[in-house]
Amino acid sequence: MVLNPVLGKLVSKRVVLASASPRRQEILTNVGLRFEVVPSWFKETLEKSSFTAPYEYAVETAKQKALEVANRMHVKHLRTPDVVIGADTIVSVDEQILEKPVDKQDAYRMLSRLNGKEHSVFTGVAIIHCHSKDNQLEMDITDFYEETKVKFSELSEELLWEYIHSGEPMDKAGGYGIQALGGMLVEYVHGDFLNVVGFPLNHFCKKLAELYYPPSKHNVQRKKYDSIPSVDTFENQSDGESESSNFTKQKGASKLDSSGTYSSEAVYASENSSGVRTGFTVPLENQNGVSQSAAKLPSKILELMDGFRASKALFVASKLKIFDHLKDKGPMKAVDIANDVGTSVCGTERLLDACASLGLLEKTPQGYSNTDSANTYLASDGKYSLHGYIIHSNDHLWPLFTNLESAVKEGSRQNHRAFGKKADDLFKDYYHSQEVKQRFMSAMHSIAHLTARDVATAFDLSQFKSACDLGGCTGALAHELVQVYPNLKVTVFDLPEVIANTSYFQPSGQHTAPVTFVSGDFFKDSLPEADLYILSRVLHDWPDEKIHVLLSKVSAVCRPGCAVLLAEMVLDDEKKNRSTALLQSLNMLVQTEGKERSGSEYQALLEQHGFTNVKIRITGNLLDVILCVKT
Ligand SMILES: Cc1cn([C@H]2C[C@H](O)[C@@H](COP(=O)(O)OP(=O)(O)OP(=O)(O)O)O2)c(=O)[nH]c1=O
Structure with a gap:
């Protein structure tokens, strides 16, 4: 891929995105960047009047966000990232800076100011390269x-309020999200669309190109970075790199090993054209001594080959409970971990080293310790584990x-091959033993916890008094819903084998009251009454046939005005862009009769059962949300 050579420069580095924005995470993930997310604690309270132009405020805030994370990781967690990326998006209209609205009235004020007018969206970005020298952080x-x-x-009051009630404006600068419903408000966009969504990817790549491929005296005329360089240009750039006389080149230090991956790398240090000192790694030679550059490597393919x-x-590290x-x-030595x-x-040492290289563990001379992500997501006891x-x-x-391979050839699930038995019912596979059932429920619980907040808030559900979560398993989503909507009563409806085992997963405290558990089979038994299914x-x-059976049952009990909320990975209509969802569809092939579907496919299924006004929200989390109303 054309951009890989630039982003490839970050492959061997510990990159940290100092942002909680799911949009930024998605933009960078989509182009194959590997990074850890450490949201910044910097409060966006810089005095706006002290900046002469709005963009200066965005740049300074981005810088402060990134600096806070770099310092915190270095001091508090004794971990120094290689690169920290911070960003801040603001909307500017009539010289005023609009950030995220604090409430619905504030969103209304912002949207009214933008109504019928042109405004600017500025995203400031800071890229901080960190080095630890004598325990001091250098940046x-x-x-x-x-x-x-x-x-x-020009938008009507009614439309503005309908948009505000959708809940979309609340976490977005200027009170709108151009990538979703807010796109309907927009007459035109001049410039980088992704910049509006929170991250100017094109400019970021150009900046990396400037940093990592500083133009030499000979080629400075030839290489203008007014667009992202093509593959050909990158090859030229790596030549240019070796022409730069102030690089210290450790010739012969790096070789491609027989598996085609780098066995070691040479380190270059340089001043770039803008006087910023950079330290970065560039592979030098393959086994035949032929000069190689990252640009020539099919790095995406190599990464996929090694993915398993x-x-x-x-x-294995999770099974061994290393996290x-x-x-x-504090840090532990491999020998002590192995003994324990x-x-x-x-x-164990090789496993720990591999985990550290993947950013799952931190390795220092004192030993191995968990990264923040490992503490949050990989240890078995956390809420988001x-x-x-x-x-x-x-x-x-x-x-x-x-x-x-058999699944693709036969077009059907492979439980009989993998586990030596053919269950008639999909869930019998999971529920044949207590251990497997518990494991499956824990898995569903993990994902439900991770996605529940985004599912619960994708639409404003405050008009509903009762909800029934069909197949709601451990009740993780139900508990999130009653926290977000305190007046909502939620019934979790699932198979008796599941309901009998939910007690282990219940949160402690008073939030449990509005959630009730009812056992039954949604294909066979009557469904509890609710305003929202x-x-x-x-x-x-x-498969579609079974979905029709289920939706016709739901439709039969759903009164007009009541609604259905689906949470699924929604494929794009062309089925070509969302690889996580497309791989999940393969996952459904090997184990079920189902598949992932596009928004239009869900819409068609729902409309056949009298559900209209179908709204789709892509959340940026693992599950997207579809809401429709019974007419
Ligand atoms: C204008 C606009 C903004 N946004 C988002 C991008 C940013 O996430 C957000 C602006 O808030 P920011 O303060 O830039 O970022 P954040 O609070 O989401 O995350 P963090 O501070 O941790 O980095 O608005 C959209 O998603 N779509 C839009 O159309």
């Missing part, structure tokens, strides 16, 4: 901003995926 800061002009149509190794390293072992402890978990020292899903992936999905990760398990 090289590069910053820039991008401006995009956006014009709103990385997955399995994560699975539990290291949670909230009962494994070989040599094997993915441990259950990781173990399910290892024990259940991995054997199924080893039969993917929720189907989260249910329809993707089934």
Whole structure:
């Protein structure tokens, strides 16, 4: 891919995105960047009047966000990232800066100011390269901003309020999201669309190109960075790099090993044209001594080839409970970890090193410790722990995926090959033993926790008094819903085998009261009454015929004005862009009769059962949300 050579420069670095914005995470993930997310605690309270132009405020805020994270990681967590990226998006109209609205009235004030006019969206970005020297943090800061002009149509009061009630404006600068419903307000956009969504990817790549491929005297005329360089240009750039006389080139230090991956790298240090000191790694030679550059490597393919190794390293470290072992402890030596978990020292050391290289662990001369992400997501006891899903992936999905070839040839699930038995009913596979059932429920619980807030808030559901979560499993989404909507009563409806085992997963405290659990089979038994029926990760398990059976049952009990909320990974209509969802569809192939579907496919299924006004919200989380109303 054309851009890979630039982003490839970050592959071997510990990159941290100092932002909680799901949009920024998605934009960078979509182009294959690997990074850790450490949201900044910097409060966006800089005195606006002290800046002469709005973009200066955005750039300074971005810088402060990134600096706070770099310092915190270095001091508090004794971990120094290589690169920290911070960003801040603001809307500017009539010389005023608009950030995120604090409430609905504030959103109304902002949208009214933008109504019928052109405004500017500025995103400031800071890229901080960090080095730890004698335990002191040294930083090289590069910053820039991008401006995009956006014009709103003339919008009625009614439309503005309908938009505000959708809940979309609340976490977005200027009170709108151009990437979703807010797109309907916009007459034109001049400039980088992604800049409006929170991250100017094109300018970021150009900045990386400037930093990592500083133009030499000979080629400075030839290479203008007014667009992202093509592959050809990158090859020229790597030549240009070796022409730069102030580089210290450790010739011969790096070789491609027989598997085609780098065995070591040479380190370059330089001043770039803007005087920013950069330190970066560039591979030098392959086995034949032929000069190679990252530009010539099919790095995406190599990464995919190795993907299963990385997955399995994560699975095994999780099975051995290494992240539990290291949670909230200081660094531990490999030999001590191996002794504690009962494994070989040599094997454990390699596993720990691999995990550290993948950013799951931190390695220092004192030993190995968890990263923040490992504490939050990989240790088994946290609210957002993915441990259950990781173990399910290892024990259940991995054997199924080893039969993917048969699944593709036969077009059907592979449970009989993977587990030596043919269950008539999909869920009998999970519920045949207490252990497997518990594991499956933990997995569903992990994902439900991670996605519940985004599912619950994708639409304003405050008009509903009662909801029934069909196939709601452990009740994780139900508990989130009653927290967000205190007047909502939620019934979780699931198979008796599931309901009998939900007690282990209940949160402690007073929030449990409005959630009730009812057992039954939604294909056979009558459904509890409710204003809102929720189907989260249910329809993707089934073929269209079965979905029609289920939706006709829901439609029969759903009064006009009542609604259905689906939470699924929604594919784009062309089925070509969302690889996580498309791979999930393969996952459904190997284990179910279902599949992932596009927004239009869900809409067609729903409309056949009298559900109209279908609204789709892409959340940026693992599940997207569809809301429709019974007419
Ligand atoms: C104008 C506009 C903004 N936005 C978003 C991008 C940013 O996430 C947000 C502006 O808030 P920011 O303060 O820039 O970012 P954030 O609070 O989301 O995350 P963090 O501070 O942790 O980095 O508005 C859209 O998603 N769509 C839009 O059309």
